[in-house]
Amino acid sequence: MELKGKTAIITGSGAGIGRAIAVEFARQGARVVCCGRREDRLRQTAALIEAQGGSVLAVPADVTDAAAVRNLVDRALERFGHIDVLYNNAATFQAIGALWEVEADTWWADLTNNVRGPMLCIKAVLPHMMARNTGAIINMNGGGAGAPFPGATGYGSSKAALMRLTDTLARELEHDGYAIYVAGMGPGSVYTEIWEPQLTTPGGKKWIGDLQRYVDQKLYRPPEDCAKASVELLRVLGPDLNGRIFGVGTDFAAVARQAKEIREKDLYQIRARP
Numbered sequence: 172m173e174l175k176g177k178t179a180i181i182t183g184s185g186a187g188i189g190r191a192i193a194v195e196f197a198r199q200g201a202r203v204v205c206c207g208r209r210e211d212r213l214r215q216t217a218a219l220i221e222a223q224g225g226s227v228l229a230v231p232a233d234v235t236d237a238a239a240v241r242n243l244v245d246r247a248l249e250r251f252g253h254i255d256v257l258y259n260n261a262a263t264f265q266a267i268g269a270l271w272e273v274e275a276d277t278w279w280a281d282l283t284n285n286v287r288g289p290m291l292c293i294k295a296v297l298p299h300m301m302a303r304n305t306g307a308i309i310n311m312n313g314g315g316a317g318a319p320f321p322g323a324t325g326y327g328s329s330k331a332a333l334m335r336l337t338d339t340l341a342r343e344l345e346h347d348g349y350a351i352y353v354a355g356m357g358p359g360s361v362y363t364e365i366w367e368p369q370l371t372t373p374g375g376k377k378w379i380g381d382l383q384r385y386v387d388q389k390l391y392r393p394p395e396d397c398a399k400a401s402v403e404l405l406r407v408l409g410p411d412l413n414g415r416i417f418g419v420g421t422d423f424a425a426v427a428r429q430a431k432e433i434r435e436k437d438l439y440q441i442r443a444r445p
Contacts, residue, residue: 174200182259185209186212241295268378272374306352307353345413357417358397400418
């Protein structure tokens, strides 16, 4: 999918990686719908897009609120007429520490935001995409999805669940014959505000202490890397790559050449293998 003339909803686009994705998608010619809880941050993102001549709609919304998500989709359709891409980027990581050290409600809030939020957004856009039999959904991956993440049982569990949602939804859509494709994208190590509690809280220092080295040595990526990789992912995403999980460093030209093999061998997936 080329983004020129397409409409993309990007959640969590008031700052960080979401903002970079929104700006890059607009630069590629997409009409962008920015979503997030903080209206002032959304306005800043919208201003950046408008300054480059892009088309943007900013809609404050809590993705865990079904009514707010329905309003988001309704406003996107009212303004732009169709939705081609949903990018589930919004996430929280507040329950930092071993399971016995964190508050249960904080732990569950991460699951709610990181799994319920994308699910609600997907359910809201799918009827429209199904009616047109076209569309793409990208779910943002994160630490803990493919390997244990000590100090982050809530966040890691949420991202593992989101990746399983990704491949299962892809199979469900295939089963019923829809040309709507779903993929996961891992952003790599990007220094955004979500890192701050990991760097400054006792739980973060105890369990994720190596993160400070990434900051001190500037080992992290700029958010624009993920934005550009997402554009390349959308260009190659199709039936053979449906439900696959990629990272910011993926060579998407090679992936496109190997697409049939990737499907046949069930690569780029979370699987329990002997």
